[in-house]
Amino acid sequence: MTEQKISPVTPEQPIVQPPEFDPEDEYRPEPEPEPLPPAWMDGSFRIGIHTSIAGNYLNALESARKLGCNALQIFSASPRMWQGGSARIPDVDAQAFRVRREELRLGPLVIHANYLINLASEQRMLQTRSIQAFHDEIVRAMALGADFLVVHPGARGEATTEQAISTIVESVKQASKRAPMGGLRILIENTAGMGTAVGARLEEVAEILASLRNLPVGACLDTAHLFAAGYDIKSEGGLASTIGQIDGAIGLENVPVIHLNDSKIPLGGRVDRHEHIGKGKIGAAAFARILRHPRFGTAAPEGLTGRVFVAETPIDDPGDDRRNVARLWELAGLQEQAPAAEKGFSMLTAALQKKISIHRKAEKKRSAATETQRTPKRAAKKARTKKGGARKSSARQKRG
Ligand SMILES: [Zn+2]
Ligand SMILES: [Zn+2]
DSSP states (O other): OHHHHHOSOOTTSOSSOOOOOOGGGSOOOOOOOOOOOOGGGSSOOEEEEEOOOSSOHHHHHHHHHHTTOSEEEEOSSOTTSOOGGGOSOOHHHHHHHHHHHHHHTOOOEEEEOOSSOOTTOOSHHHHHHHHHHHHHHHHHHHHHTOSEEEEOOOBOTTSOHHHHHHHHHHHHHHHHTTOOOTTOEEEEEOOOOOTTBSOSSHHHHHHHHHHTTTSSEEEEEEHHHHHHTTOOOSSHHHHHHHHHHHHHHTOGGGOOEEEEOEESSOTTOOOOOEEOTTTSSSOHHHHHHHHHOGGGSSSTTTSOTTOEEEEOOOOOSTTHHHHHHHHHHHHTTOTTTSOOOOTTOOSSOHHHHHHHHHHHHHHHHHHHHHHHHSOHHHHHHHHHHHHHTOSOOOTGGGOO
């Protein structure tokens, strides 16, 4: 400033003559780079497991890494509570999660929606709540940079399947309004067909997807649910025929996520109970066929680049999670290229197992005490429901 004041040169008299204008000097912004596919879309085999966000979102990433996964699934909030006002993830937490996930090259990231959400509900209150909660799921999934958001179609109650499907479609449309989705895809999961659950038949999932074709949607298929719903994926012929049916109804290119769970329930039993890989009614040989089938693979042209297999197996004892992941790599014939797991790591520690068992005993005592206070008629009804399998006892088994 002071220099200008003492300068004898007035602004009207430039000292240096500007050079001739050369069109080459014109500033041209670099063309927008083609968006690079994420690192996990390199055609490699992706295996993940459902990991816990307890304590911190970052813990889920570290667990996935220590369990020998290269992908993961999480809940973005407590799966059995309505979130209310605390539905959003603080920016710093979301940012830290995205950075760490990239460092660990984990992907895709699958988020499983809350269990209380019933997009098929005919009850006004529950439908409104479900739409709001699913909208919040989309917002949280975006914040965490998720690739897929998996949701169950819902329970139809007294309504017909047709009515329920149109309610589901309407609910998803409402929930995704004013929610920019970027690269996020909503996946409708097939169900075991417990109670009045919609989506046990592949055609039902297909119909929902067809009505939502203006949104980024697809399907998530669960092996335990397929089996319990009556699709015989255990036998070689049954698997071939099921793959044909999936392709005919939904198209395998629209199935980027497959939940790999063995089933405690026999074929067509219509109950959702997951079992360790190879220890249930589906069995190890069938999982090897599924994991090695070119149509379920990640290599083009028969497979789908970026497809992921996610285990939602129980953790009865410390190490079950790590062992199920290792089993999947082994059955896929890829143990050589599997990421190294941390020796002895489990999401269930011996201390946590003890805590859970104490908690369960207390719960059992409490519910037994409540039971005796009930009228015999209601107690009898509850016992019947329990026998039918409609009630779920273990929190872990609820993950579907
Ligand atoms: Zn399930
Ligand atoms: Zn599920």
